[in-house]
Amino acid sequence: MAVWRARAVLSGLPAKLLTPVLTTGLLFAALPARAEPRPTVKQLKKELADLQKDSDKLITEYYASRIAHQEADKAEKAAREKLATAEETYEHHSTSLRAMAVAQYTGGGEPNPITFLAGEDEPSARLGRMALVQHLVDVQDARVHGYAQVMDDRRKANDEATERAEELADTVDDLGERKKKAEQQIEKIKDRIDLLHAAPGVRNSDGTWVPELPDGSENITPRMRLVRDLIADRFGVPYGIGCYRPIQDGGEHPLGRACDFMLSRGGAMPSGDEPARGEEIAAWAIKNARRLGIMYVIYRQRIWHVRTGAWRPMSDRGGTTANHYDHPHISVY
Structure with a gap:
């Protein structure tokens, strides 16, 4: 309806007024939308940096939860051990008490200290035996109450540990998922940073690049310097980078x-996470090869060339470094 009204209004305008209106509308229509x-x-x-800070916080919370979980397990184990000791002691004294009661009832049993102080037939001996039995019963009752308290505490500790373990398991799973998402987001941002850098120099029509001359005190080309700096920023390379x-x-x-x-020092075989770091560097170089002018990659006695786009094995050169087990080698055009 609004369109028809606009047309009716415009049709009623004089030509000299209509032309500027139409021209202005066409100009606005031709303007492209502003891109972000x-x-x-x-x-x-x-x-x-902000994402990595959040990721580090998640990792800290993750490990704190794991430690709390382990502490809950230790507390539950200690409670079970305490209960087992209490039950063993309880059973031992119960058996002794039953044996003494039977012996006293049948008139037998082992002599006791009071027997040596008074004859068996004297009233004092009988009173002594009764007092001893009563004392033992009282002691045993106290122990029974103590063990009951231990068992009750154990039950409470077990219930609490089980409940805490379930809560922590859920927390650990949640933190693990959040940590994974944060790491994925970090990788995406790193990729975006990489894409903002263009390889210097001239590219040929066949995809190769015109060679560059080295410059600066490091005696490497601008293209090699860019690749080196991007890898250093992204992967760390704690054992150093050797170029010229x-x-x-x-x-x-x-x-x-x-x-x-380099992934190790002194020609030693890399250990820990370093072999995986080497694989990540090699994969990154392959992924960005055509864009950054990377010609080939060597790692772990294999070579990948941009022309073939595939790994192939290399002959044995006789050592960890010579066979590139302790470092990826990257060459640019």
Whole structure:
């Protein structure tokens, strides 16, 4: 209805007034919608830092819950051990008391200290035996009440430990799921940061890149420097990164177009999480190879080349470092 009214109003306007109105409308229609501004590296890194802070907090809560769970298990175990000791002691004294009662009833049994102080037929001996039995009964009653309290405490501790364990199990599961989601979000932001960087230099029509000359005190090319810095920021590489070396071995190191990302020191085989770190670096390089001008990757006696897009085995060169078990090697065009 509004459209028809607008048309009726416009049709009633003079031509000299109608033209500016239509022109203005066309201009507004031709203007593109404003796109959201692209985030900068600085903005994304701040977002990443905030997420990592939240992730660290989740991890702290996760492990605190696990420790509390373990403490609840220890408390429940201690309660069970205490109960077992109490029941054993109770059974021992109950047996002794029953045996003494039978012996006193039948007139037999082992002599006691009071028997030595008075003859068996004297009234004092009988009173002594009665007093001893009563004393033992009183002691046993006290113990029975004590053990009953122990058993009651044990039951309460067991119920509390079970309830706490269930609560903690739910908490741990929830924190684990939140931690997983946080880590996924962190990886997405890292990918977005990577995509904001473009490889320097000129790319050929066949997908290869025009070689660059090394520069700076590090004697590596701008392209290699970008790849090195992105990997260092993303993966840490605590054992260091080696790039330029003057030895002419037919590779890209003396050309400033290769870096080694070390996973151990002194030629030792990497341990712990380091082999997995190497796999992650290699996978990242393969994923970003065409965009960043990466030519090939070597890791764990295998080589991946951008032209073939697949790993192939390499011959044995005789050592952990020579076979690239302690570092991924990345070469750029």
